[in-house]
Amino acid sequence: MAADLAIQNLNDGGIEMDNKLRRIAKPFIAMIFIAVLSVSALAQNAHQSAIEKTSNKGGTHRAGILLLAHGGKQQWNAEVNKLAAQVNRTIPTEVAFGMATKRNIQSAIDRLVAREVTEIVAVPLFISSHSSVITSTQYLLGLRKDAPPELARYAKMDHGHGAHHTNHAGGAAFDPTTPVKSPLPIRMTAALDRHPLVADILLDRARHLSRKPSREVVIIVAHGPVSEDDNAGWLADMGALVERLRRASNFKRIEYLTVRDDAPEPIRGQATAQLRRMARRASNEGNRVLIVPLLLSYGGIEEGIRKRLEGLDYVISPQALLPDDRLAQWVLLMVEDLTKKT
Structure with missing residues (x-):
């Protein structure tokens, strides 16, 4: 019928067709008409899909990101x-800044709820997932059954008060050691760990310092945790990052360690001695020493690294992982990877 109408329009436009030509042209015109309808439908579906990805109207999925950072x-x-x-x-x-700081996490969740998201994805902007801060945060988000013992210590850091606070609005006491309240489902990604983008950034930091890679030793230095088990996890991820750096460069050597700032003696002193041995050995071999801190941002820890290396010959990266646009890319990739598992 659509083909007959199209042929009639041609005739009305002054293009005459005899019956034989009509019979030949009719199926081709019908095919063209169907193709036009199909393309139109596809375009409409794509437009609707784009709307659904950015809107919560009609019950469509819209994730919101709870970005967790130490502060x-x-x-x-x-x-x-x-x-x-x-x-x-x-x-x-x-x-939400803090070390498993419930008050800040709850406030960020409330803000996301007000923005009409349908799911919250927590992304820990931390160097490593091997941390009691991470496990404590998982508990606060309802993703872990038992509260880690360290949570009580972190709770005392909440505004420098004790474990319980009176709500400023005059409500019930605020307990920083119990899970947050959320009307929305919450999931959580891993931290930076051994992600390839982290290796890319570290390599760029080393190359920025480099003059002659074949005569240079790179030492990747991270803060590190207190416990031995967590430290083993940090070192395993750092080892994976360093393997990527080695394959992508021709430095004489790339080494790595954690300085474990918060650990008691003699652990902290042993880490300092290890760092100095690495730097001294490289210098004695006639190599330049390039110190590349595996830190999210500069703000104090790098000064501790410099103090540990007093009297030795080295250069240190003027920049931590931030600022770098690739970390924004990392956040989005982590959310995308997690939401694909739905």
Whole structure:
């Protein structure tokens, strides 16, 4: 019928067709008409899909990101907020600073709920998942059954008060050691760990310092945890990162360690001695020593590394992982990978 109508329009336009030509042209015109309808339908579906990805109307899925970060000095926090603003252009993002600080996590969740997301994805902007801060946060988010013993210590850091606080609005006491309240499902990704983008950034930091790679030793230095088990996890991930660096470069040698700032003596002293041995050995071999800290942002820990290396010959990267646009990319990739598993 559509083909007959199209042929009639041709005739009305002054293009005459005899019956034989009509019989030949009719199936071809019908095919063209069906193709036009199909393309139109596809375009409409694509448009609707794009709307659904950015809208919560009609019950469609819309994730929001709870960006977790340790927090530090003003400059440190500013870098994280800048990163969050980048990610927020694509997916609603709210930051919660602190070491498993429930008050800040709850506030960020409330802000995401107000932005009408349908699911919350927590992304820990931490160097390693091997941390009692991470396990404590998992408990607060309802992703872990038992509270780690360290959570009580972190709770005391909440505004420098004790474990319980009176709500400023005059409500019930606020307990920083119990899980948060959320009307939305919450999931959580891994931390930076051994992600390839982290290796790419570290390699760029080393290359920025480099003059003649074949006569240079790179030492990747991370803060590290207190416990031996967690430290083993840190070192395993750092080893995987360093393997990527070795395959992509021709430095004389690339080594790595954690300085374990928060660990008691003699652990901390042993880490300092190990770092100095690495740097001294490289110098004695006639190599330049390139120190590349595996830190999220500068704000104090790098000064401790410099102090540990006093009197030795080395150069240190002027920049940590931040600022770098690839970390915004990492956040989005982590959310995408997790939501694909739905």
